[in-house]
Amino acid sequence: MHTLLPTAIVGSLPKPSWLAEPEKLWSEWKLDGADLTEGTRDALRIAVHEQVRRGIDIVSDGEQTRQHFVTTFIEHLSGVDFERRQTVRIRDRYDASVPSVVGAVERPRAVFVEDAACLRAATDRPIKWALPGPMTMVDTLYDAHYKSRERLAWEFAAILNQEARELEAAGVDVIQFDEPAFNVFFDEVKDWGVAALERATEGLHVETAVHICYGYGIAANNEWKATLGSQWRQYEESFPLLQQSTIDIISLESHHSHVPLDLIELVRGKKVMIGAIDVADPSIETPDEVADTLRRALHFVDADKLIPSTNCGMAPFPRDVALAKLSSLTAGAAIVRDEVTDRDI
Numbered sequence: 001m002h003t004l005l006p007t008a009i010v011g012s013l014p015k016p017s018w019l020a021e022p023e024k025l026w027s028e029w030k031l032d033g034a035d036l037t038e039g040t041r042d043a044l045r046i047a048v049h050e051q052v053r054r055g056i057d058i059v060s061d062g063e064q065t066r067q068h069f070v071t072t073f074i075e076h077l078s079g080v081d082f083e084r085r086q087t088v089r090i091r092d093r094y095d096a097s098v099p100s101v102v103g104a105v106e107r108p109r110a111v112f113v114e115d116a117a118c119l120r121a122a123t124d125r126p127i128k129w130a131l132p133g134p135m136t137m138v139d140t141l142y143d144a145h146y147k148s149r150e151r152l153a154w155e156f157a158a159i160l161n162q163e164a165r166e167l168e169a170a171g172v173d174v175i176q177f178d179e180p181a182f183n184v185f186f187d188e189v190k191d192w193g194v195a196a197l198e199r200a201t202e203g204l205h206v207e208t209a210v211h212i213c214y215g216y217g218i219a220a221n222n223e224w225k226a227t228l229g230s231q232w233r234q235y236e237e238s239f240p241l242l243q244q245s246t247i248d249i250i251s252l253e254s255h256h257s258h259v260p261l262d263l264i265e266l267v268r269g270k271k272v273m274i275g276a277i278d279v280a281d282p283s284i285e286t287p288d289e290v291a292d293t294l295r296r297a298l299h300f301v302d303a304d305k306l307i308p309s310t311n312c313g314m315a316p317f318p319r320d321v322a323l324a325k326l327s328s329l330t331a332g333a334a335i336v337r338d339e340v341t342d343r344d345i
């Protein structure tokens with residue numbers, strides 16, 4: 001792996017059309033039972049192959065084993081009734097029909113550990129696995145049992161910690177928690193959000209990351225972004241808390257966003273996964289555009305702590321678009337890596 005500017009993707013890649021309907025978020029599986037398990041593992045190996053072929057350094061599963069980044073994890077827990085659905089407002093932005101918490105939540109068995117072992121077997125490169133964060137899980141459910149977002153978050157944090165410890169034992173190098181809710185519920189982030197996230201990572205020896213973004217390029221998110229004005233300063237709320245936290249890596253959105261890059265200064269000392277690839281726009285960034293984003297970020301983060309990345313997941317793209325964006329990401333990182341190395345000599 002490159003010691004400087006190792007590249008990684010945030011999460012999802014498009015799924016093959018034989019596994020799920022392409023160019024659609026959260027599309028239904030086309031297989032089931034043992035065929036589905038085999039199909040998702042085959043897709044995972046393809047995702048690894050494409051990342052390695054295009055020079056991605058920290059490899060992930062491309063979320064080939066997940067239909068949804070939150071609910072697939074929750075499907076494996078007891079205490080949640082998927083038949084009893086309620087419409088709730090998600091991230092204060094859009095209404096969705098969600099399952100209900102009807103009893104104590106527990107994890108009867110590991111959720112992704114066998115899939116992670118499959119990823120571990122597929123590459124010698126460092127691997128990263130993504131889990132939902134406690135607050136984002138709470139925000140994706142109707143709670144008829146605990147009736148307290150904070151209490152439910154602490155329950156989920158303990159469950160996530162069990163899963164994370166087993167992922168670590170399976171050979172995962174980086175465990176990432178997806179917390180888009182951190183860009184919305186600022187009081188809760190302060191009161192218990194960061195603390196619950198730290199609880200989820202308790203006792204881990206691997207690197208831990210938190211991904212906070214402005215979401216996939218769906219209409220509800222694009223409309224929300226249009227209301228945020230010329231400067232998106234949401235990270236200003238969570239970053240000072242995360243700087244003081246035990247989390248190692250902060251993943252943020254940048255390219256084509258209105259995030260002032262000087263906000264990165266607020267997490268000085270942490271590793272930063274910077275989004276240099278837009279996941280809402282199918283036009284392919286040039287390597288120079290990627291390099292430009294990275295150079296601007298380097299004013300606020302040390303070169304040995306910068307991880308060039310995507311803004312979010314790329315599941316809704318045509319496969320050729322997503323893969324071309326991977327190539328641009330690594331080509332752009334290579335340009336800046338050479339510059340930084342030359343400067344240091």
Ligand SMILES: [Zn+2]
Nearest residue numbers: 213215312313
């Ligand atoms: Zn995201």
